[in-house]
Amino acid sequence: MATPVLALPGRGRKRAGLPAALRAKRRREGLAALGFLSPWLLGFSVFFAYPLLAAVYFSFYYYDQFNAPVWVGLKNWDYILFNFPDFVTGLQNTLWLVVVMVTLQTVFGLGVAMLITKIKRGGNIFRTLFYLPYLAPPVISTLVFVYLFDAGGPINAILAHVGVHNPPGWFNSPTWFKPSLTLLSLWGIGNTVVIFFASLLDVPKEQMEAAMLDGAGPVKRFRFVTLPAIQPVILFSVVTGVIYTMQYYTQAIVAGEVASGHVATAGTTLDIGYPLGSSLTVPQLIYQQGILNANTGPACVLSILLFVMTMLFTLILLRRKNGLVGGD
Amino acid sequence: MAAVMSPPVTRHAGINRTARSAARRRRALEWIAVHSLAIVAAVFFAGPFFFLVVTSVMPDNQALSGALWPSHWQWSNFRSVWDRAGFLTWYKNTLMYAIPVTVLTVVSSVPVAYALAKFKFRYRRLAMIVLVSAMMIPPQVTVMPMYILWTKQFGLGGTLWPLIVPTAFGDAYSIFLLRQFLLTVPKEYIDAAKVDGCGEIRTLLRVVVPMIRPAIAAVALFQFFYAWNDYFGPQVYVGANPGNWTLALGLETFHAAHHVDWNLMMAANLMVIAPIVVVFFFAQKVFVEGVTLTGVKG
Numbered sequence: 001m002a003t004p005v006l007a008l009p010g011r012g013r014k015r016a017g018l019p020a021a022l023r024a025k026r027r028r029e030g031l032a033a034l035g036f037l038s039p040w041l042l043g044f045s046v047f048f049a050y051p052l053l054a055a056v057y058f059s060f061y062y063y064d065q066f067n068a069p070v071w072v073g074l075k076n077w078d079y080i081l082f083n084f085p086d087f088v089t090g091l092q093n094t095l096w097l098v099v100v101m102v103t104l105q106t107v108f109g110l111g112v113a114m115l116i117t118k119i120k121r122g123g124n125i126f127r128t129l130f131y132l133p134y135l136a137p138p139v140i141s142t143l144v145f146v147y148l149f150d151a152g153g154p155i156n157a158i159l160a161h162v163g164v165h166n167p168p169g170w171f172n173s174p175t176w177f178k179p180s181l182t183l184l185s186l187w188g189i190g191n192t193v194v195i196f197f198a199s200l201l202d203v204p205k206e207q208m209e210a211a212m213l214d215g216a217g218p219v220k221r222f223r224f225v226t227l228p229a230i231q232p233v234i235l236f237s238v239v240t241g242v243i244y245t246m247q248y249y250t251q252a253i254v255a256g257e258v259a260s261g262h263v264a265t266a267g268t269t270l271d272i273g274y275p276l277g278s279s280l281t282v283p284q285l286i287y288q289q290g291i292l293n294a295n296t297g298p299a300c301v302l303s304i305l306l307f308v309m310t311m312l313f314t315l316i317l318l319r320r321k322n323g324l325v326g327g328d
Numbered sequence: 329m330a331a332v333m334s335p336p337v338t339r340h341a342g343i344n345r346t347a348r349s350a351a352r353r354r355r356a357l358e359w360i361a362v363h364s365l366a367i368v369a370a371v372f373f374a375g376p377f378f379f380l381v382v383t384s385v386m387p388d389n390q391a392l393s394g395a396l397w398p399s400h401w402q403w404s405n406f407r408s409v410w411d412r413a414g415f416l417t418w419y420k421n422t423l424m425y426a427i428p429v430t431v432l433t434v435v436s437s438v439p440v441a442y443a444l445a446k447f448k449f450r451y452r453r454l455a456m457i458v459l460v461s462a463m464m465i466p467p468q469v470t471v472m473p474m475y476i477l478w479t480k481q482f483g484l485g486g487t488l489w490p491l492i493v494p495t496a497f498g499d500a501y502s503i504f505l506l507r508q509f510l511l512t513v514p515k516e517y518i519d520a521a522k523v524d525g526c527g528e529i530r531t532l533l534r535v536v537v538p539m540i541r542p543a544i545a546a547v548a549l550f551q552f553f554y555a556w557n558d559y560f561g562p563q564v565y566v567g568a569n570p571g572n573w574t575l576a577l578g579l580e581t582f583h584a585a586h587h588v589d590w591n592l593m594m595a596a597n598l599m600v601i602a603p604i605v606v607v608f609f610f611a612q613k614v615f616v617e618g619v620t621l622t623g624v625k626g
Contacts, residue, residue, distance in 0.1 A: 029447050039498060042497060135553060148379055254580065286471065306468060
């Protein structure tokens with residue numbers, strides 16, 4: 001990368017003297033770009049734009065995926081928004097997860113990242129250790145956690161050793177289900193840690209030293225030097241965290257199924273939301289309504305609502321200065 | 329040397345010494361605090377892996393008892409999982425899903441990322457906005473119409489094709505990662521290739537692709553793991569067709585009604601997670617760079 005680059009043959013001169021030539025070059029570049037982009041543009045139209053529009057279409061129809069769709073006006077919308085208590089439950093669960101889980105993920109992720117910056121020896125092993133859980137398939141990490149927190153599992157056995165003889169029901173308790181999921185999500189925090197760790201290394205050293213010379217203690221240095229420097233990364237992490245939490249699916253559905261003991265075949269899930277709706281999220285309702293019950297209209301209403309929720313937060317990412325879409 | 333370096337004795341020497349020993353004590357305390365926290369964190373991260381491994385070799389009756397160590401190491405658990413109806417099929421199906429997805433994603437995403445990073449055209453900003461939005465939209469938003477299209481129009485319900493075909497048209501996250509990496513490649517290399525008479529495609533294949541190899545490796549690994557781990561996609565399309573199940577779907581069946589084989593389930597988990605761990609140890613740097621690229625510079 002550090003090899004000296006070739007000088008360009010007078011690009012600036014051309015721009016001043018030969019606007020026609022430049023315009024031709026621009027046109028060529030535009031056409032070449034279109035050529036490279038066209039497969040993706042096609043794919044985007046078929047796999048994103050079409051289903052979005054089709055979801056809006058189906059949201060006004062009764063369609064059982066067998067007989068032809070029948071126009072029902074706003075009935076599906078009325079049903080989901082006002083007569084479908086599971087939707088409210090799903091939103092409440094999502095809100096809980098956004099407030100508690102995303103907050104803890106951010107704080108814990110930053111804490112672990114700061115811990116790593118302090119460790120001089122053995123840091124590599126530690127780094128591997130905390131990143132590995134992130135790579136574990138969500139199904140597996142969920143199965144392992146359900147086993148760990150099973151009524152007769154290792155966690156309760158350890159708790160009994162230290163004198164706790166009536167532990168909570170963990171994944172079988174409506175109160176403890178989401179806290180248990182939160183622990184699971186903290187276990188898989190590796191990605192966030194890597195991002196925070198990289199941003200901590202980028203905190204200007206001069207500012208840190210200046211603050212030290214001025215007699216600022218560790219708390220003040222964190223508050224006035226580190227935090228402002230990594231603030232954009234924290235924002236990014238929180239916003240993407242919120243977006244992913246709204247899509248929360250695999251861990252919740254697998255944990256609910258396995259803890260309930262009603263897994264006959266993975267394809268025909270019936271016990272969504274176990275226990276007592278505490279694991280219900282909007283994406284699971286889409287699966288339940290649309291795929292299992294062939295209830296296309298209401299499922300599409302839920303899809304559109306999920307889309308709007310996602311886009312609201314994506315806009316925050318898009319509006320950032322030097323944001324995701326900038327560069328070059 | 330030490331004699332030369334040591335400060336001359338002054339009347340402040342005593343104060344200096346106490347200040348220095350106070351600083352040393354503080355540093356020692358910090359060292360202890362940092363390392364005890366690190367040990368707690370290490371136990372938290374390693375604990376589930378520990379129980380995953382020890383439970384996978386426990387005898388049947390012990391796995392239900394909350395035992396913390398196997399009474400004897402029952403290696404035959406792995407054999408039982410391997411022989412269990414379906415496991416090999418799930419393994420094969422998962423590979424038949426993950427490998428095409430990986431190859432198709434890389435081949436289709438590189439040109440798109442190249443155009444978004446290195447070409448100037450009128451709607452580039454709009455294209456980036458569309459890309460980032462596509463990256464954030466969950467599969468559940470588009471699944472209903474796509475499910476109807478694939479199963480009712482194309483009759484491909486019960487197969488993994490609906491999950492493979494779209495990746496031949498570029499994957500938003502992969503395009504984004506490659507594009508972020510391409511931004512760091514100096515445009516002069518590309519211009520030089522063109523001056524030397526390379527066409528657009530030759531420039532891409534001969535100059536650009538060799539320079540972004542680390543990013544391509546990262547994208548390939550992320551996509552492979554994505555497919556390997558995917559649960560929602562296979563659940564929707566092959567959930568009702570056990571013959572085409574992937575590992576992610578099959579693993580749950582070790583917990584049937586009224587009967588759990590925790591030891592076999594953990595043994596199966598271990599056999600699914602092992603390839604990932606092995607790959608990770610060899611390609612750790614690739615991962616970390618890939619994550620950093622999309623997280624920090626974005």
